[in-house]
Amino acid sequence: MEANTPITSTTFTRSATAPLSKDRCFFCQVDEGQSLFTVRTENAWNELKNAMQITQDPVLMTRLNNAVPPTDAHAIHERYHKLCWTNHVFRVLRDDARNQARPTTADLPMQMAFLIKVINIVDIETQNKAYLPMDVIETTYTSMLGGSDETEKHTPTLTRQWLKDKVLSELPSVTSVRQKNRQKPSVLYCPEACEEDMVNTSMMKDHASEMDNTKMLKKTANLI
Numbered sequence: 001m002e003a004n005t006p007i008t009s010t011t012f013t014r015s016a017t018a019p020l021s022k023d024r025c026f027f028c029q030v031d032e033g034q035s036l037f038t039v040r041t042e043n044a045w046n047e048l049k050n051a052m053q054i055t056q057d058p059v060l061m062t063r064l065n066n067a068v069p070p071t072d073a074h075a076i077h078e079r080y081h082k083l084c085w086t087n088h089v090f091r092v093l094r095d096d097a098r099n100q101a102r103p104t105t106a107d108l109p110m111q112m113a114f115l116i117k118v119i120n121i122v123d124i125e126t127q128n129k130a131y132l133p134m135d136v137i138e139t140t141y142t143s144m145l146g147g148s149d150e151t152e153k154h155t156p157t158l159t160r161q162w163l164k165d166k167v168l169s170e171l172p173s174v175t176s177v178r179q180k181n182r183q184k185p186s187v188l189y190c191p192e193a194c195e196e197d198m199v200n201t202s203m204m205k206d207h208a209s210e211m212d213n214t215k216m217l218k219k220t221a222n223l224i
Helices: 042-055 058-065 082-100 108-127 134-145 160-170 196-202 207-223
Strands: 175-177 187-189
Touching: 042 058, 042 082, 108 134, 108 160, 108 187, 134 160, 134 187, 160 175, 160 187
Parallel strands: none
Antiparallel strands: 175 187
């Protein structure tokens, strides 16, 4: 890329420009004795360029248009603070990648279908006096979606609390209770299907019982 090639077709006025000191951070132009790093590689230059195209900050875009890419061995390359690079480049590119990974409109009905399936499983099992830990329910839903890679595309962001709220809102007969060990996830059960004293007993179940719950959910999921 040549140094005088414009990065964008956006027109900048003089009021949008700001003097750039090559001895200071490209982003903040503040000198407080912090270490400065230099954009020396083409890869770093491309990351900077792509981030600026996303944010469209007029001041930074103007500085970039006047900058010289690192392919020019005789140029004084842009300098930056590590924190400024993180805020203006790394996080911008990361957030943009996450947004692009969001599911398309066509993917959302599939999410809804899996959610309904999980809710049906919880309904069936709690009516059969089962006590279902939320981590088991979450794992079941995640497996239906296709694993952790697919859950990153979930809209909205998939959390255990979001999933629990969805299940409880659709199943008024189901209640959430916290276990005596607060580090363990809450448990869903149906009070009408269970005796009250059985709830306290379920809170004492060990890891083996939780594994049984996992197998039970998987078995039920295959039947629906």
